[in-house]
Amino acid sequence: MINYHHKMISILMLTLLISGFIPLVMSPTISFESPGQVYAPSAFTWETFNKNMNVTTFVSPDGSHDALWHFLNSAQESIYVEIFGINNPYLLDLIHDLHATKPSLEMKFLIGWNSLGYYSPNDYVANNLTLLGYPVKWTSDTEFTYAHQKFVIIDNKTTIVHSGNWAKTSFPEDGMKANREWSIAMTDTEVTSYYRDVFDYDWSNGIDYDAGTHGTGDPLSYSESTSTYTRPFATPGTFSGSMNVTPIFSPDTSLQGILYCINIAQATLDIQIPYFTSYLDAGEVDQVVTAIIAAKERGVTVRVITEEEYDFLEIAELFGEHNIPIVWQDTRWFTANHNKGIIVDGRIVLISSINYSDGSISENREAGVIIEHEGIAQWFQEVYDFDWGIADCDEMNEVNLYWNPNIPTSTTPINVTVYAHMLFSEPVTNVKLGVKIGSGSWANYTIFSNVFESSEGDLENYFYVISPQADGTNITVQASVEAGGVWHVGEEMVIRVRNSIGSGTTTTTTVDSLTQLLVELAPYIALAVVAAIGGICVKKKR
Numbered sequence: 001m002i003n004y005h006h007k008m009i010s011i012l013m014l015t016l017l018i019s020g021f022i023p024l025v026m027s028p029t030i031s032f033e034s035p036g037q038v039y040a041p042s043a044f045t046w047e048t049f050n051k052n053m054n055v056t057t058f059v060s061p062d063g064s065h066d067a068l069w070h071f072l073n074s075a076q077e078s079i080y081v082e083i084f085g086i087n088n089p090y091l092l093d094l095i096h097d098l099h100a101t102k103p104s105l106e107m108k109f110l111i112g113w114n115s116l117g118y119y120s121p122n123d124y125v126a127n128n129l130t131l132l133g134y135p136v137k138w139t140s141d142t143e144f145t146y147a148h149q150k151f152v153i154i155d156n157k158t159t160i161v162h163s164g165n166w167a168k169t170s171f172p173e174d175g176m177k178a179n180r181e182w183s184i185a186m187t188d189t190e191v192t193s194y195y196r197d198v199f200d201y202d203w204s205n206g207i208d209y210d211a212g213t214h215g216t217g218d219p220l221s222y223s224e225s226t227s228t229y230t231r232p233f234a235t236p237g238t239f240s241g242s243m244n245v246t247p248i249f250s251p252d253t254s255l256q257g258i259l260y261c262i263n264i265a266q267a268t269l270d271i272q273i274p275y276f277t278s279y280l281d282a283g284e285v286d287q288v289v290t291a292i293i294a295a296k297e298r299g300v301t302v303r304v305i306t307e308e309e310y311d312f313l314e315i316a317e318l319f320g321e322h323n324i325p326i327v328w329q330d331t332r333w334f335t336a337n338h339n340k341g342i343i344v345d346g347r348i349v350l351i352s353s354i355n356y357s358d359g360s361i362s363e364n365r366e367a368g369v370i371i372e373h374e375g376i377a378q379w380f381q382e383v384y385d386f387d388w389g390i391a392d393c394d395e396m397n398e399v400n401l402y403w404n405p406n407i408p409t410s411t412t413p414i415n416v417t418v419y420a421h422m423l424f425s426e427p428v429t430n431v432k433l434g435v436k437i438g439s440g441s442w443a444n445y446t447i448f449s450n451v452f453e454s455s456e457g458d459l460e461n462y463f464y465v466i467s468p469q470a471d472g473t474n475i476t477v478q479a480s481v482e483a484g485g486v487w488h489v490g491e492e493m494v495i496r497v498r499n500s501i502g503s504g505t506t507t508t509t510t511v512d513s514l515t516q517l518l519v520e521l522a523p524y525i526a527l528a529v530v531a532a533i534g535g536i537c538v539k540k541k542r
Contacts, residue, residue: 056185139202177225225335239379248366250365277311289315347373
């Protein structure tokens with residue numbers, strides 16, 4: 001009987017491998033000998049909704065405050081918040097206003113347990129909200145290392161997904177310095193039902209806040225730093241129409257979602273992430289990094305915006321070896337890059353709380369969404385391109401460039417901009433742009449006189465317009481800037497002229513009882529197959 005079971009399990013295993021199902025369920029490490037804390041995918045499996053719905057996009061510092069306030073004030077029945085941390089006193093004041101003006105409004109708050117940087121603020125907020133009469137819970141301290149998610153459900157019809165917490169640096173007052181963050185609000189009852197299921201599950205496993213046990217914290221500070229940032233994206237994006245929507249959660253589907261976005265890229269892949277860590281730990285981040293390099297090697301133009309912390313030296317060196325340009329988020333106008341987003345081919349975007357660490361992907365509770373809609377992706381693309389143009393870099397020898405449009409067609413002139421702000425103070429005395437059409441020879445153009453003001457008001461941006469090229473053409477560009485008598489040579493980058501990207505969307509999935517059974521049994525199946533291959537008889541411990 002045991003041999004028969006092993007044969008059946010081997011067949012199931014092969015089927016799962018062939019279908020591509022195993023990468024989703026095999027990331028946890030299961031050991032009968034060491035039954036400690038195990039992070040395994042739950043019932044929140046990959047599901048894509050093809051919906052005709054309304055979407056609002058907004059970013060911090062630009063329009064995040066006003067957009068969030070608008071949605072919270074619009075609530076008529078309920079607000080459910082599941083978030084890592086709250087330290088914004090203005091948001092707490094808004095909740096007090098809603099309590100006074102809409103006393104029948106139901107509100108629940110599920111706050112991160114043991115949230116780094118939010119110990120005292122979370123205690124204070126939890127106590128304050130409890131005194132108002134609202135139920136407050138901590139997320140499970142046994143299921144997740146950290147509950148790092150940031151999402152809000154309003155009236156059971158609108159879900160808002162943030163990369164940022166309810167912090168002053170995510171939702172700042174006007175004129176104040178803050179992080180770069182992305183947010184998206186989706187109005188659809190079916191999509192929201194998915195997020196509500198997650199909220200209800202986490203709420204059911206939450207820990208009731210108790211002032212005597214957990215403390216009451218210290219009052220929140222209203223202090224903020226000022227900024228001269230002009231907030232060019234203060235107006236939210238509003239979109240409606242057909243789109244594919246895939247909710248993403250850690251530890252359930254984060255790795256699958258990130259790899260989906262990277263692996264489906266055909267022309268461009270733009271990543272903005274606070275940091276890479278856990279690199280070379282043979283975990284989830286290694287899979288992400290490997291996929292990024294593979295995208296570059298199959299002909300995708302890859303860009304990465306991150307910060308100089310954690311494993312940045314190793315990642316910068318590795319990406320430099322593979323000619324993947326990597327830049328550091330501007331800190332003159334932003335307190336930090338706290339965004340965790342991906343844009344694919346200018347038509348698919350991931351908005352999430354998921355950092356590139358093994359723990360974030362496989363051990364935390366994180367929340368995100370993949371939206372497949374060109375208008376929405378292009379809205380975030382403009383924000384990304386802005387950040388790219390003002391970023392700093394080391395591996396690219398302090399010379400940065402990019403072009404508009406990102407993916408030109410055969411009828412589109414291509415405006416290439418060289419950003420020389422890192423060398424502007426020396427000052428810049430010459431700028432050249434090398435252009436190679438297809439496999440042809442390099443042509444070098446002096447563009448020092450083609451200058452315009454940067455977003456900071458300095459004459460430090462230089463441009464050259466390439467005439468329209470045939471569909472399928474790859475154009476290699478490379479900038480050189482002379483400053484202080486020294487030539488600085490930038491990274492070669494490839495412009496991909498494409499009239500059509502082709503099909504590359506997810507399909508709506510329905511999880512039937514057999515699939516669900518396979519999800520639950522997959523870790524055990526894996527062990528049994530390993531045992532069968534090695535000729536070892538594995539018996540389940542009782």
